[in-house]
Amino acid sequence: MKLGKLIESLPFSKCPEGSEQIEIETIEMDSRAARSGALFVCVKGFTVDGHDFASQAEEKGAAAIIAERPLDVSVPVIIVSDTTQALAELSNCFYGEPTRNMNLIGVTGTNGKTTVTYLLEQIFNRFNQKTGIIGTIQMKIGDETIPSENTTPDALLLQKTFHKMQDAHVDTAIMEVSSHALDLGRVHGCDFDVAIFTNLSQDHLDYHKDMDEYLHAKSLLFSRLGNIYGNTGRKFAILNADDKHFDYLKRSTAQHILAYGIENDADIKAENVELAVTHTAFKLVTPLGETEIYSHLIGMFNIYNMLAAAGAAIAKGVPLNIIKEAFEAIPGVDGRFEAVREGQDFAVIVDYAHTPDSLENVLLTIKEFAKGKVYVVVGCGGDRDRSKRPLMAGIAVKHADQAILTSDNPRTEDPDRILDDMAEGLDPAVYTRITDRKEAIEHAVNLAEPNDIILIAGKGHETYQIIGHTKIDFDDRVAAREAIRRKGE
Ligand SMILES: CC(=O)N[C@H]1[C@@H](OP(=O)(O)OP(=O)(O)OC[C@H]2O[C@@H](n3ccc(=O)[nH]c3=O)[C@H](O)[C@@H]2O)O[C@H](CO)[C@@H](O)[C@@H]1O[C@H](C)C(=O)N[C@@H](C)C(=O)N[C@H](CCC(=O)O)C(=O)O
Numbered sequence: 001m002k003l004g005k006l007i008e009s010l011p012f013s014k015c016p017e018g019s020e021q022i023e024i025e026t027i028e029m030d031s032r033a034a035r036s037g038a039l040f041v042c043v044k045g046f047t048v049d050g051h052d053f054a055s056q057a058e059e060k061g062a063a064a065i066i067a068e069r070p071l072d073v074s075v076p077v078i079i080v081s082d083t084t085q086a087l088a089e090l091s092n093c094f095y096g097e098p099t100r101n102m103n104l105i106g107v108t109g110t111n112g113k114t115t116v117t118y119l120l121e122q123i124f125n126r127f128n129q130k131t132g133i134i135g136t137i138q139m140k141i142g143d144e145t146i147p148s149e150n151t152t153p154d155a156l157l158l159q160k161t162f163h164k165m166q167d168a169h170v171d172t173a174i175m176e177v178s179s180h181a182l183d184l185g186r187v188h189g190c191d192f193d194v195a196i197f198t199n200l201s202q203d204h205l206d207y208h209k210d211m212d213e214y215l216h217a218k219s220l221l222f223s224r225l226g227n228i229y230g231n232t233g234r235k236f237a238i239l240n241a242d243d244k245h246f247d248y249l250k251r252s253t254a255q256h257i258l259a260y261g262i263e264n265d266a267d268i269k270a271e272n273v274e275l276a277v278t279h280t281a282f283k284l285v286t287p288l289g290e291t292e293i294y295s296h297l298i299g300m301f302n303i304y305n306m307l308a309a310a311g312a313a314i315a316k317g318v319p320l321n322i323i324k325e326a327f328e329a330i331p332g333v334d335g336r337f338e339a340v341r342e343g344q345d346f347a348v349i350v351d352y353a354h355t356p357d358s359l360e361n362v363l364l365t366i367k368e369f370a371k372g373k374v375y376v377v378v379g380c381g382g383d384r385d386r387s388k389r390p391l392m393a394g395i396a397v398k399h400a401d402q403a404i405l406t407s408d409n410p411r412t413e414d415p416d417r418i419l420d421d422m423a424e425g426l427d428p429a430v431y432t433r434i435t436d437r438k439e440a441i442e443h444a445v446n447l448a449e450p451n452d453i454i455l456i457a458g459k460g461h462e463t464y465q466i467i468g469h470t471k472i473d474f475d476d477r478v479a480a481r482e483a484i485r486r487k488g489e
């Protein structure tokens, strides 16, 4: 694409005289990836400033540069007021506005996003549609999987991925939209057709100043719904009527709303709820009619996830029998309430609960069914919200018979300092502290007797542990399986 054409996507920006005809073959935001024909966009990050790498990009062959200030380089520089926003606009234009004609569903909220996206994948596949997924576990285009670094990638990778999805004839793209992504403009230019809100509780207060700012970031998905290409078809906001932020979110959008809930009045409801250790059953009540659901997903919170997914599917015209089939077929989601079965006479559940609310939900669910003692092995991530640490440890101690506090992903923090934060104010008699996660899991396994349940929380599907800047192989499921085998020897 010609530079002149590409720059038309940036209001009030102009190419330097004579540079309009430069052929742009790729957009890059990392100087190390720059090559001949690249348009390098200098982005100010949290660690370094991309402007400092402009010369390196030039050396690698970049044909032009987008920056917020003049640079000492010999290739054309286009000055904009905000390179992060420009990156989104340029990427969207370069990749042919891929979400304009694609059905795009965005899911936001503190907990349940990944689960809802996998429920929607099942539904739309059964509705004979090809799907794409962007989220925490991975990105997926049909059956092809691509590892993901972020839950919601930066605008460049995002638009590139949508473009690939378009080439692969994806009908419906389903993505998790994190509050970071909304705040940092990563989803700028995405034309969402349906936006789902799961719930809001404490997390990420390292990044957002307070809960109001966190809520505001989440609300951007709804306030911007339908604002991109004008009124191109119906847009729907699927909102949780039982969440205390419902009214705020309802007021934030001018689009159609489908509310779901169990306690409060809603368009999509669950009635006659039956929660069991093996399954969950309820009557799904919708504007299209009613149907009985029998699901393998455990816990009340998963009913909310199913109601949210049902809302989005109904908004897109999926019949109720398909929704029912999908909910009944899905065996579970990787690393979410996943049982480790190695022939042992106690239960081991690996779950991705890494917030106070999700930890409490999952522990209460387990307690409801436990015939023996409940053990929890839990840690908190480093370089993340410090204020959630004592809350999570308090919840672990309150609801489990024995809490074993350990490391999650310490990242660049001292693991013992994270554990100090968790244990603050707790009586040392009520918890065990084992810094090494493998040893902590082994300890719980060795304590367990018949009918006891061990919850290993926080890392779910993750197959690594981040220590410093290094990712080492680590998988809670593998660690548990090995410990169970050793116990049996
Ligand atoms: C805090 C944060 O969001 N950081 C993201 C950010 O990294 P950063 O700001 O540190 O980037 P940087 O290293 O300063 O680099 C700035 C610029 O210089 C460029 N650069 C850098 C070095 C070089 O040699 N040459 C060069 O050009 C970089 O390519 C970049 O364009 O930009 C990176 C590339 O897009 C992201 O991968 C990275 O996410 C990190 C991994 C992260 O942990 N983010 C978390 C906080 C996050 O975003 N989480 C949310 C939600 C989680 C949830 O659902 O609970 C998510 O969506 O993942």
Ligand SMILES: Nc1ncnc2c1ncn2[C@@H]1O[C@H](COP(=O)(O)OP(=O)(O)OP(=O)(O)O)[C@@H](O)[C@H]1O
Binding pocket: 109, 110, 111, 112, 113, 114, 115, 116, 136, 151, 176, 198, 199, 301, 302, 304, 305, 335, 336, 337, 351, 352, 353, 354, 357, 358, 359, 361, 362, 460
């Ligand atoms: N609707 C829900 N409400 C509260 N807790 C939930 C809900 N759904 C799932 N959980 C809990 O939260 C954990 C994470 O679920 P999931 O991965 O679906 O959420 P997420 O929003 O994608 O998380 P992340 O922000 O890390 O991407 C689950 O393992 C479970 O313990």
Ligand SMILES: N[C@H](CCC[C@H](N)C(=O)O)C(=O)O
Binding pocket: 151, 354, 380, 381, 382, 384, 408, 409, 458, 459, 462
């Ligand atoms: N997307 C979440 C994942 C947290 C997972 C947990 N294992 C941790 O590392 O804190 C985050 O970046 O806050």
Ligand SMILES: [Mg+2]
Binding pocket: 113, 114, 135, 136, 137, 151, 176
């Ligand atoms: Mg997720």
